[in-house]
Amino acid sequence: MSIATLNFESQYLNSNHEISIILPNKPRGINSKDFYENQKKYKVLWLLHGTYGDHTDWVRRTNIELYACEKDLIVVMPSGLNSNYSNWENSMLGFNMYDYLTEELMPLVYNWFPASDKREDNFIAGLSMGGRGTMKFAVNFPEKFAAAAVCSAAPVNIQNLTEEDLRKDDFFSRRMYGMVQNAGGLDKFKNSSENVWDILDSHAGSGRLPRLLFACGTDDKMIYDNLLVFKQHAEQIGLKAEFWKLDGYGHEWRFWDLAIQYALEFFGLENTGASPY
Template sequence: MALLTMNTESKYLRSNQAFSVILPDMPREEDPREFYAKHRDLPVVWLLHGTFGDHTDWVRKTNVERYAARKGVAVVMPSGLNSNYVNWSRFMLGYDMYDYLLHELMPLVYNWLPVSSRREDNFIAGLSMGGRGTLTIAASNPERFAAAAALSASPREFSDLTPEYFRSGDVFAARLEGMVDNAGGVEAFLASEENVWRVLDENAGTGVLPRLLFACGAADDYVMETLRPFQAHAQEIGLDAEFLIRDRYTHEWDFWDLAIQDAFDFFGLPDVDVDMA
């Protein structure tokens, strides 16, 4: 595979940005002039990192490059700080990650690289914070993606957003308080795309949503506390979703290395005949 790192100035993030791209290599038996002259619309997976990560995480900590080679798929990996992949307009000069992904990075990739912009060729996945970002982006922009995979992430039912909860010591409470403040208060947050539970409720059974995969390691992974209730709720509302639990794993890279392979299979990406020696 070809591994690219691109550096560009971003309008929406108000700074220079780097992102990584995996592209299929030229087969050894092909002529370079013919191969690189071909027009091609590669399927593309938009792959999001978790908290504390950046665009290098997936390449450094998993074998995603080999898995992408097996499927003949392009993989685009942006950096998102700890933004939850939403807009933070009051952060420094503004850090509008949601707008950057949809209105800047995707047009750049579609027009500069040999990938397809068709819905049926576009997929999105991410781990932990990147899984929440995957759900936020895919649920609110279903016309862009055929399928999405949330790895170690789950929608939450926000039924008790009170000052007492924010002081509770819950693993998610301090972060959620910042998310609510960024949205402009509880009501604005509940009405926003970050309230994925609501968005899925409103669209389940309509046929507009992408197919969804939820994958999680069960052993001491705090995400299971919200994933189990959501799994029951998904069945009640007729959501087109699959759930994959690997009991021997927790919130860890060993699990995500397996789960991204499961995601590629769930997306329906066929194996291609490549020399991976």
């Protein structure tokens, strides 16, 4: 495969921004000019990293390059910092990661690279924080993606969330507090694009949503119990989704390497016989 690293000044992030893009290889035995001028548009996977990560995570810690080569797939990996893939208008000069993906990065990739902009050719996936971002983009922009794979993340019902809950001294409460403050308060947060639980309720049975996969290790103490709660809720509201689990795996890259392989199968991407060598 070919891996491109692109550094450019982003309008929505107000800074230079770096992304990694995996591009299909020219097969051996095909003339270079014929291959690069064939005007073919490839399917695209938008692949999101987790907390503390960046655009290099998936390439360094999984075999995504090999899997993309086998599927003849473009993979786009941005850096989201610890933004939860949300707009942070009051951070520095503004770091609007939510708008950036759909309003800047997607047009860039579709027009600068041989990437298809058709819904049926676009997929989104992510792990942990990136799984939360995946859920958010999938339910708020269902017209952009054919399918979504949420790895080690789950929608949470925030309707009963209180100010007292936000003052607890733990990682999730502190993070949620920052998200609520960023949204302009608890009521605005509950009525925003962040409330994936309620948005899924409103879409259930509509046929508008992308195909949804939720993948988690059964030893993931941060996520698995929440995912079981959501799975029961999904069954109650008639939400079509696949839930995939692996025993003995926690919140870890060994699981995510297996999960992304399953996700590519779930997306319906077939092996093309292309070799990475």
